[in-house]
Each structure stands twice: as structure tokens, then as C-alpha cells.
Amino acid sequence: MMMFRRSIWVFIIVFLVCTVSNRGMAQASGWVAPAWADTLQNPLKGDAAATEAGKAIFSTICFVCHGNEGKGDGINAASLERKPANLTSAAVQRQSDGALFWKISKGNPPMLSFEQSLSETQRWQVINYVRKLGRAARATAGVGREVAAKGPARGADARGAAATPVVKTAASVPAAKAPPPLPPSPFAGITDGEQLFKSLCTSCHRIGQGVLIGPDLLNVRQRHPDEWLLKWIRSSQSMVKAGDTTAVRLFEQYNRQIMLDHQYLSDAQILAILDYIDETGQALAAASQAPANGQSPSQAAAYSQSFKALYQLVSGLSIIMLLIALNVLGISLLAYVWIRY
Numbered sequence: 001m002m003m004f005r006r007s008i009w010v011f012i013i014v015f016l017v018c019t020v021s022n023r024g025m026a027q028a029s030g031w032v033a034p035a036w037a038d039t040l041q042n043p044l045k046g047d048a049a050a051t052e053a054g055k056a057i058f059s060t061i062c063f064v065c066h067g068n069e070g071k072g073d074g075i076n077a078a079s080l081e082r083k084p085a086n087l088t089s090a091a092v093q094r095q096s097d098g099a100l101f102w103k104i105s106k107g108n109p110p111m112l113s114f115e116q117s118l119s120e121t122q123r124w125q126v127i128n129y130v131r132k133l134g135r136a137a138r139a140t141a142g143v144g145r146e147v148a149a150k151g152p153a154r155g156a157d158a159r160g161a162a163a164t165p166v167v168k169t170a171a172s173v174p175a176a177k178a179p180p181p182l183p184p185s186p187f188a189g190i191t192d193g194e195q196l197f198k199s200l201c202t203s204c205h206r207i208g209q210g211v212l213i214g215p216d217l218l219n220v221r222q223r224h225p226d227e228w229l230l231k232w233i234r235s236s237q238s239m240v241k242a243g244d245t246t247a248v249r250l251f252e253q254y255n256r257q258i259m260l261d262h263q264y265l266s267d268a269q270i271l272a273i274l275d276y277i278d279e280t281g282q283a284l285a286a287a288s289q290a291p292a293n294g295q296s297p298s299q300a301a302a303y304s305q306s307f308k309a310l311y312q313l314v315s316g317l318s319i320i321m322l323l324i325a326l327n328v329l330g331i332s333l334l335a336y337v338w339i340r341y
Contacts, residue, residue, distance in 0.1 A: 030091070031103065031108050033095070033098075033099035033100075033102040033103055034102065037096070037098045037099045037101070037102035038096045038098050038099055039098060040096075040097065040098030040101055040102070041097070041098070042097035042098075042101070042124050042127060042128070043124060044121070044124045044125060044128055045097065045128070047128065050121075050124065050125045050128050051125070051128040051129050051131075051132055053122070053125040054122075054124075054125035054126045054127070054128045054129030054130075054132075055129045055132075057118070057122055057125060057126050057129075058070075058126055058129050058130075060198075060199050061114075061203045062126065063186070064076045064200070064260065065077055065080065065084040065110075065111070065260065066084050066085070066087055067084075068186075069088065069133060069136070069137070070086070070087035070088050070130060070133040070134075070137075071086045071087070071088055071137075072084040072085055072086040072087070075185060075186065075264050076260050076261055076262075079235065079260075079261040079263060080110050080260075080261075081110065082110060084111070087130050087133055087134070088133050088134050088136075088137035088138075092130075092134070093131070093134040097124075097127050097131075100127050100130065101123055101124065101127060104118070104123050104126060104127070105123060109256070109257065109258050110258040110260070112203065112204065112213060112257065112258075112260075113213065113257075114203065116212055116213065117202070117203045117204065117212055117213060118203070185264035185265075187199070187200075187264065187265065187269065188264075190269065191268060191269065191272055192272065193272035193273045193274070193275050193276030193277075193279075194276045196265075196269055196272060196273050196276075197273050197276050197277070200262065200273075201217075201273065204257075204259070205217050207277055207280045207281060207284070208280070208281060208284045211254075213254070213257055214254055214257065214259060215250070215253075215254065217277050218277075218280075218281050218284070219281055220274070220277060221274060221277075221278060224246070226271065226274065228246070229270070229274060230267060230270055230271075232247060232259075233262050233265070233270050233273075234261060234262055234263055234265070234270075235261045235263060236250075236251070236258070236259040236261070237258060237259075237261070238261075
């Protein structure tokens with residue numbers, strides 16, 4: 001009996017140790033959402049229209065790091081210290097919709113928080129599209145396994161070519177592996193500053209509407225010269241690491257949020273974005289100075305002059321009425337004194 005009880009206690013202790021260590025390993029090896037996030041229900045699950053809306057958001061914001069197919073091979077991936085997640089992987093796809101919603105909302109640098117820049121509906125839409133990417137990747141992998149299972153054609157070796165003896169020579173020794181080339185820029189040839197701004201900047205920045213994640217860009221050219229802005233937009237972290245005082249100050253001021261690199265943009269494209277910011281700022285300034293009733297400037301000036309003339313007339317009449325009142329009062333007093341005495 002004593003041995004049985006001891007065995008039970010040993011089993012319980014081993015179970016607890018394994019549970020705690022596994023939990024610790026899970027937290028150390030990856031980014032884990034809190035347990036309560038799993039209780040969040042996706043209100044748009046299975047909604048095809050929501051999935052298409054998620055694709056539009058993904059293709060505007062997320063693809064820059066995660067790639068068009070969500071495999072973590074976006075144009076910005078090479079410049080990040082931590083490789084973006086492969087959203088089609090089993091490690092991501094087995095997480096609940098609620099966990100993914102929490103991660104999109106909170107962010108984990110260099111991934112940004114989208115709690116402020118995307119509505120709850122938009123975040124659920126993105127999750128729908130991430131699920132679609134996962135299904136597409138699994139379907140592609142299934143086709144690949146089916147082809148591999150058939151094996152090489154008769155008379156061919158395992159590489160699919162006719163079996164021939166291989167003679168190694170110095171020339172056949174492979175050279176050092178070169179780094180993979182950067183994917184082509186999805187914005188090549190686009191010179192419309194508004195289109196570039198809305199595709200690349202609106203998830204973090206506003207113009208004249210206050211801070212979102214990064215600073216309000218209204219009058220940004222009055223705060224920084226173009227030469228500095230070109231470097232900053234291309235690689236803000238390179239400037240921070242080099243000790244640029246302005247770059248370091250901005251990095252600290254905005255909670256050490258990492259601004260993504262835009263190495264793939266040309267000088268002309270960045271300047272087009274800055275021109276669009278200037279034009280938007282000028283339009284906002286003009287709108288703030290326009291009369292609320294929609295009058296033209298000439299009408300507003302005429303109205304102002306008319307109002308001023310009316311004000312002067314009323315003021316003059318008021319003074320005349322006051323003098324008359326004083327005269328009447330004086331005459332009344334004289335009459336009273338005359339009658340009294």
C-alpha cells in the first residue's frame with residue numbers, strides 16, 4: 001500500500017514538472033498569446049466577402065514583410081533582425097483565430113501593433129485571408145507529395161535525369177552560396193505619391209490628424225530636410241544604430257516602435273510621397289481658413305465689410321440715443337427744480 005501511494009506521488013510530481021517545463025519551453029521558443037485569447041470567436045468565419053476584404057488589406061500592408069503568399073519572404077524580410085513568420089506553417093495555422101487576433105492587435109517588434117490602425121472587423125478579415133493562404137499552401141504541398149510518391153520515370157535516377165556516372169572535378173565543386181536576391185519591388189514604376197502613401201504609410205501615420213503609431217506627418221519637411229528623410233524612410237534602424245541624434249530621439253519618443261525599411265523605393269518615389277504629404281497639408285490649411293457657410297473669399301470679404309458698416313451705424317445710433325436720453329434727463333431735472341423752488 002505504501003509503495004502504491006509513493007508511486008502515485010512520483011507520477012504527480014513528474015507530471016507537474018513536465019507540464020511546467022513544456023509550458024516554459026513553449027514561451028521561450030515562440031510568441032504565445034494569453035490563454036483567454038482562445039475564447040475570442042471570429043464573427044466572420046467562413047464569410048467569403050470578408051476573406052476578399054482581408055486579401056485587400058493583406059496585399060496593402062502585410063505582404064511587405066510576410067510576402068504575397070504569407071511565407072515570410074516579403075521584400076522587407078531580409079532587412080529585419082527576426083524573420084517574419086511563415087503564416088502558412090503548421091505552427092501558425094494550428095493557433096486559434098482568437099490567438100491570431102490578439103497577436104495582430106498587440107504586435108511583437110518588429111511586427112507592429114494594429115490595434116489602432118485596423119478596426120476589429122478588418123483584423124478578423126485578415127485572419128480569414130491568412131486561413132485561406134494556409135489552405136492553399138497545404139493543397140500545393142499535397143500535390144508535391146503525390147508527385148514525389150510516384151517516383152522518377154523509368155530509366156531515370158532519383159533526380160529525374162538519366163542515370164550517368166558523375167566525375168567530380170575542381171570545376172564541379174560548388175562555389176560559396178550567394179545570398180538570395182531580393183524579390184522584385186511590387187511598387188516598381190509607380191510614381192503616384194498618394195498611391196504609395198496609402199499603400200505603405202497609412203497603417204502607422206496620419207497627416208494633420210494626430211499620432212497613430214508613428215508621428216503625424218503634417219509639415220514633416222519643415223522639421224527635417226529631404227536628405228535626412230530619404231535616409232530615414234529607407235532604413236530608420238540603420239540611422240538609430242549609427243547614433244543619429246534625431247533618429248534616436250524619434251525612436252525613443254515613439255516607444256521604440258521599429259519603422260520598417262523601404263529600401264526598394266527610389267528617390268523619386270520617396271519624394272513623391274513627401275510631395276503628397278505637402279499637398280495634403282496645404283489642402284487642410286486652406287479648408288481650415290474657408291468660411292463654414294461655403295462662401296467664396298470675395299463673398300466673405302463683402303460680407304465682412306457689410307457687417308463692419310452695420311456695426312458702425314448701430315454704434316452711432318446708440319451714441320445719439322444716449323445723448324437724447326441725457327438731454328431729456330437734464331430738462332426733467334431743471335423742470336423739477338423750477339417747480340420745487
